[in-house]
Amino acid sequence: MPPKPGDVIDSRFEILNFLGEGAHGLVFRALDREKSELVALKVLQDAANEPEYSVRLVREAKAMATLTGTAAVQVHGYGIDVDGSFYIAMELLSGVDLEDFLLRLEGLRRPLAPLELLALLGPIADTLEAAHSRGIVHRDVKPGNVFLVDPVPRGGVRLLDFGLVKLMGARRLTKAGVVAGSPSYIAPEAWAGDPDVLDHRLDVYSLGVVIFRALAGRIPFDGADLSAKLAAATKGARPSLHALRPDLPPAVDEWVQRALAIDPARRYQTIRALWDELGAVLQSGA
Secondary structure, rough: OOOOOOEEOOOOOOEEEEEEEEOOOOEEEEEOOOEEEEEEEEEOOOHHHHHHHHHHHHHHHHHHHHHHOOOOOOEEEEEEEEOOOEEEEEEEEOEEEEEEEEHHHHHOOOOOHHHHHHHHHHHHHHHOOOOOOOOOOOOOOOOHHHHEEEOOOOEEEEEOOOOEEOOOEEEEEEOOOOOOOHHHHHHHHHHHHOHHOOOHHHHHHHHHHHHHHHHHHOOOOOOOOOHHHHHHHHHHHOHHHHHHOOOOOHHHHHHHHHHHOHHHHHHHOOOHHHHHHHHHHHOOOO
């Protein structure tokens, strides 16, 4: 049975209510009795019977802890309860995720202004660059994993859900043939299902898609079904962002070609290179 209000995890975290479900585990609002503060508690039950998922949660907790001081969601602690449930206690955030924020703007037909985007996503780019320098690849960068803290959008941002994190050099968890991530934001090389060839350039591509979506008001590649979406992302021409946003400098299309390159060798090789070039292009038209 999943935890319920009133249950206490590890003699410390009192469950208050259910918040949602992450990539691996249920998330609850809880009271940290030791510190008398509210936290978000991600719980994986039966950790002993789900060794792969428990390893993932340990990696998630360690990855986020390693990134203390960045825009990664902060970790207060992790461990295993007496019933075998593995948990991570994280800062409790109030606000809205970038997916919902962009949907609101798209409903108003108002994509983000260039300077708005640079201010909003700059901390996310810095966090991904810091993660990559530590051998951490997020693998699920998408608007739903970027959280805008109240007051939106001036309250800052957090990068969420490291549940699919890949630690370069660590034992592989994703089986060959399994495609991990969110279809609209997956890099072309990830669709092949060979996790051994994947590296930090997955995040470079995914952040490029997030940026395209925020500026264009739509994702760059779409289709009637998953096969059509796959074909567009892995074989199709890279779309013109300038055509969708004539107010942006024409050079933005050169940025799109590199940010969303099919061949990772032709892509920006680092988040920093992608972000700095984007800033130069967007500010040249400001």
